[in-house]
Amino acid sequence: MGDIAWLSSSASAIPAATVRARHSALVRVTHWITALCFVALLISGVEILISHPRFYWGETGNINTTPLFKIPIPSSRALVPTGYGYVLPDQNGWSRYLHFQTAWIVVLTGILYIIYSLLTAHLQKNLFPRKADFSWRVFSNEVASHLRFARPPAAEAWSYNLLQRIAYLFVILILFPLVIWTGLAMSPAFVSAVPAAVTAFGGQQSARTIHFFVTLALLLFLLIHIVMIALAGFWSRTQPMITGRPATSKEPT
Amino acid sequence: MSHLSRRQLITTGIAAAAGATGLGVAATIAQKNGLIPPDHGGIYGLGETLNYPSHRLLTSHSLAREFSRSQISQPPMANEMAPLQDSFKRLQAGGFADWRLSVDGMVSRPAAFSLADLKSYPSRSQITQLACEEGWSYIAEWIGVPLSHVLEAVGAHPKARYVAYFSVDPGWWDSVDITEAHHPQTFLAYGMNGGELPVGNGGPLRMRVPRQLGYKSVKFITHLTVTDNLKEFGKGLGSASPEGGYAWYAGI
Numbered sequence: 001m002g003d004i005a006w007l008s009s010s011a012s013a014i015p016a017a018t019v020r021a022r023h024s025a026l027v028r029v030t031h032w033i034t035a036l037c038f039v040a041l042l043i044s045g046v047e048i049l050i051s052h053p054r055f056y057w058g059e060t061g062n063i064n065t066t067p068l069f070k071i072p073i074p075s076s077r078a079l080v081p082t083g084y085g086y087v088l089p090d091q092n093g094w095s096r097y098l099h100f101q102t103a104w105i106v107v108l109t110g111i112l113y114i115i116y117s118l119l120t121a122h123l124q125k126n127l128f129p130r131k132a133d134f135s136w137r138v139f140s141n142e143v144a145s146h147l148r149f150a151r152p153p154a155a156e157a158w159s160y161n162l163l164q165r166i167a168y169l170f171v172i173l174i175l176f177p178l179v180i181w182t183g184l185a186m187s188p189a190f191v192s193a194v195p196a197a198v199t200a201f202g203g204q205q206s207a208r209t210i211h212f213f214v215t216l217a218l219l220l221f222l223l224i225h226i227v228m229i230a231l232a233g234f235w236s237r238t239q240p241m242i243t244g245r246p247a248t249s250k251e252p253t
Numbered sequence: 254m255s256h257l258s259r260r261q262l263i264t265t266g267i268a269a270a271a272g273a274t275g276l277g278v279a280a281t282i283a284q285k286n287g288l289i290p291p292d293h294g295g296i297y298g299l300g301e302t303l304n305y306p307s308h309r310l311l312t313s314h315s316l317a318r319e320f321s322r323s324q325i326s327q328p329p330m331a332n333e334m335a336p337l338q339d340s341f342k343r344l345q346a347g348g349f350a351d352w353r354l355s356v357d358g359m360v361s362r363p364a365a366f367s368l369a370d371l372k373s374y375p376s377r378s379q380i381t382q383l384a385c386e387e388g389w390s391y392i393a394e395w396i397g398v399p400l401s402h403v404l405e406a407v408g409a410h411p412k413a414r415y416v417a418y419f420s421v422d423p424g425w426w427d428s429v430d431i432t433e434a435h436h437p438q439t440f441l442a443y444g445m446n447g448g449e450l451p452v453g454n455g456g457p458l459r460m461r462v463p464r465q466l467g468y469k470s471v472k473f474i475t476h477l478t479v480t481d482n483l484k485e486f487g488k489g490l491g492s493a494s495p496e497g498g499y500a501w502y503a504g505i
Contacts, residue, residue: 052385060382061390092499101297104303189311189464189505208388
């Protein structure tokens with residue numbers, strides 16, 4: 001709380017026009033909507049998964065089918081052989097409502113973000129690797145300093161380093177589109193109109209399995225993202241994403 | 254918040270006004286075309302209100318994917334069921350000879366069909382996937398009479414908007430809109446994989462709605478009502494499913 005007071009007083013001392021926002025309002029709003037949506041999708045997704053914690057490859061899979069792998073947890077359905085002697089409470093109803101409602105919000109937010117990015121060249125300016133980044137030395141130095149858990153220099157609060165750029169672009173351009181696509185590939189109505197959405201993955205159960213692994217990748221990203229922010233100074237990096245104002249000159253910790 | 258310039262403020266204002274007007278117009282059009290799902294209320298209403306009309310615009314005439322005979326799941330999958338009632342067992346003991354499908358509501362010729370009546374109509378078959386909302390699925394050949402054929406036989410009113418269908422189990426009923434009801438793959442199924450429809454899979458008669466999740470394919474159908482208003486049934490949510498927390502429209 002002390003940090004916030006410090007930040008607002010220091011910000012108000014400088015004329016507004018001279019303060020360059022670290023993150024634009026649209027980036028901040030879409031960031032936090034997406035963050036909230038991801039948590040809701042994760043919780044509701046896990047609840048849905050509990051009703052059938054088995055994964056398959058191909059078109060079909062059920063309790064008569066040999067699974068690709070099983071998640072070693074009890075199920076909310078008595079018919080699923082889990083090896084546990086009990087059945088978890090069924091939470092599928094609200095989970096499914098929440099999952100699909102949140103999916104809409106995150107997809108619409110993503111569309112807004114992409115339109116904004118195209119209009120302002122946000123990705124080119126802030127996320128595509130800079131010319132100087134296209135070198136093996138920059139890459140290996142970045143990897144080495146990350147592996148040492150070195151605290152990044154203050155200047156990095158103003159722009160992203162190479163590994164950040166790669167990670168964020170991977171999430172925005174690969175993981176999110178893939179998790180949305182595999183989600184749609186499980187919709188019987190959607191694939192009736194666009195069969196290629198599911199045949200491209202080799203079947204509905206394959207799409208479900210990929211959906212699961214992409215979710216794991218997104219979860220891994222979220223955890224690393226939070227660890228890295230903590231390492232760089234949690235409030236100094238979180239505040240610009242909330243207020244837009246940088247908190248770099250006097251790094252509060 | 255950041256300091257908005259006048260231009261930003263005006264642009265944002267215009268965009269917000271356009272957005273609000275757009276939503277208002279969209280809502281009116283959706284209402285007029287019956288694109289508002291019966292379970293549009295409550296905290297999850299937004300998702301359903303977006304799902305259903307967007308699917309209707311995209312998928313009105315699309316066909317569920319069909320598979321080859323070699324892709325039929327063996328052994329066939331039968332989900333867990335509530336214990337069968339005595340009334341069902343009596344009909345079963347009689348070889349379902351007394352099973353009747355009664356059809357009423359907005360029809361010019363209400364009727365009750367025996368299984369033999371239904372089987373005398375031109376039969377159709379499809380090899381489609383039944384995907385459960387839980388995540389499992391199986392492929393089977395479904396044999397039956399298209400629901401549209403029965404609706405024609407009873408003279409369904411052109412202004413009818415929904416067909417509600419009821420299981421022999423009084424707590425189990427559902428409904429589809431008229432688009433889904435007239436869809437060529439929406440069947441009253443009495444056969445499966447070349448034989449009779451097993452009781453475990455909803456025999457002697459089950460609704461088959463292959464473009465929606467498995468729970469819309471209600472088992473043991475005994476009654477259909479053609480209607481233009483789902484408010485008259487149950488809690489007015491269009492199905493027993495939303496009463497238990499599951500969406501009415503299950504094309505997802």
